[in-house]
Amino acid sequence: MSNQQYLTLDRTNDKMPIIGFGCWKVEENVEETVYTAIKNGYRLIDGAAVYENEVGVGKGINRAISEGIVKREDLFVVSKLWNTYHNKAHVRAAMDRTLKDLNLDYVDLYIIHFPVPCQYVDPKEQYPGPWTIDGKMKIEKSPMHELWAEMEKLVDAGLARNIGISNFNCQIIMDLLTYAKYKPATLQIELHPYLQQRELVKWVKEQGLQVTAYSSFGPSSYVKLTKDAKTVTPLFEHDMIKSIADKHKKTPAQVLLRWAIDQEIAVIPKSMSSDRMKSNIDVFDFKLDEKDHADIKKLDENLRFNSLFAYGIPVPLFN
Template identity: 55%
Template sequence: MAQENTLTLEPSGQKMPLVGLGTWRITNDQGEEMIYKAIKNGYRLIDTALLYDNQEGVGKGIRRAIDEGIVKREDIFVTAKLWNCYHHKSHVRPQFERDLKLLGLDYIDLYHIHWPIPQKYVDPSRQYPPEWVDPDSKKLELERSPLQDLWRELESLVKDGKLRNIGISNFNVQLTLDLLTYCDIKPAVLQIELHPYLQRQQVVTWFQKQGIQVTAYSQFGPEAFDKFTAENMHLVPLLEHETIKKIADKHNKTTGQVLLRWQVQRKVAVIPKSSNDQRQKQNLDLFSWSLDDQDCKAIADMDKNIRYNELELYGIDLPLYD
């Protein structure tokens, strides 16, 4: 029996596609055509964020597909993310409204807290989109903005009908345990770095048992990063790894398809980025075939607990994962 190609989110009951299109490092100019083409090719989940500085182009691509009758708004699942300097309760709703306006949409399907890091507020007139460091001090500046207050504001957006689901990104189990003690609407999705070098199966299983679905970013490992830490720079790129190549040859698939199939087979959603027409279609072709036990064991043996998206790459001295 073929695997379902969606995940059901709690508590909304909304279906989220297991395969979406990531947009990190896509410009506004590229965004419209890339998103429009992806929707024509069958994509129904689009993942973006303020930090990517492309929401206007992404929104144009979505609206173009809707205007041409290719899809209806309810057919498309749109994910956006709240940046760190808008964690104070007084800034959450205004920033959400700015995201809506940039996307040109009436509601957002899933809104992640991008990082559990409350940065000092940066007024949009000063810098937009903001970055990791304060524009004045040129370093990471934190502020006292409780997560509980932030969460209440996100819940109010759900109750107002402007937001369908609340997500968390780069959160750990400890922080989520605390969140679950006071939230009225629990997080629907956790988005974290996951790939064969960083499998985190125990973490994935724990969140799934809480009814929180998991999305992987950087599912191809180092492909999206220009800089590496001394710990991970020596590793073979996953798309070129002999184990992955052998499995791909065995199934007559690409190495990229194997890496994506491994994720969706453990019920983890994926958001690979591609502007290439053929590769977009290949990345959707994950549900008519499966990896066998031998394949899964070989990939499991590749785990090294190595992370690529380390904050030190951005010049940030914050041991977030410890």
């Protein structure tokens, strides 16, 4: 396995590993899976309250630390604030719950998962809260500037070293930048050859935010969730991606990850298989050439799989 690379975050100068392990849909053997990811060299763990596995994720992390595989400071732990806790009255409690579940004193990065304030539901009734109540998405009256001020308090309290955003578009980021005392350190977005988001990435980087790509393998993560993901050619089976992989003696998955890393975009692939985990992180001994990048550029179809419509929530978040 080759050496890790890092992106430097504004304000703290923290080094964020350019490749991390994604925890969405890690539903079984969570502790073992996260522990194995760390043993296999992953140093960034990308979690979220809504993945409903933070207790197991924390056990995996703490096991690796207690066995001396890593020190806490060698890890970069990420979690995300869920939509139902946007109100300023609930942000601190949501952070506390995540830290309790993870059994950690702080996270390295705490991200607003979606710019979507859903009506608060008491965690005693349901944790995390739902997207909809009685089939409708009800909006919690929690303006983003109030939420961001609460996020900044988490930094001041030493609970989150960095704060960031996910699934935000240019408009709301621009507004956020007008009042943020601490700028978001990162933007996490869906990004793969079918959804390249070049203009957003360029603009966001110019504002000093780092970008993390999620769902780097495109439709693969969504075949059980959305119709579109079933009808499109899987990126792993795409002739162009396969021929680039053959040329570099790498796998299509490694090409897809390297494509983002070459653009200084972080990636967080998820896998339940130890072998695939190992091969996904083995991407530091090659680079795509100019022709590879020019060819992959042609695959952009603005094809988004993680759309709220796909989950039956009629909110045009990305329009």
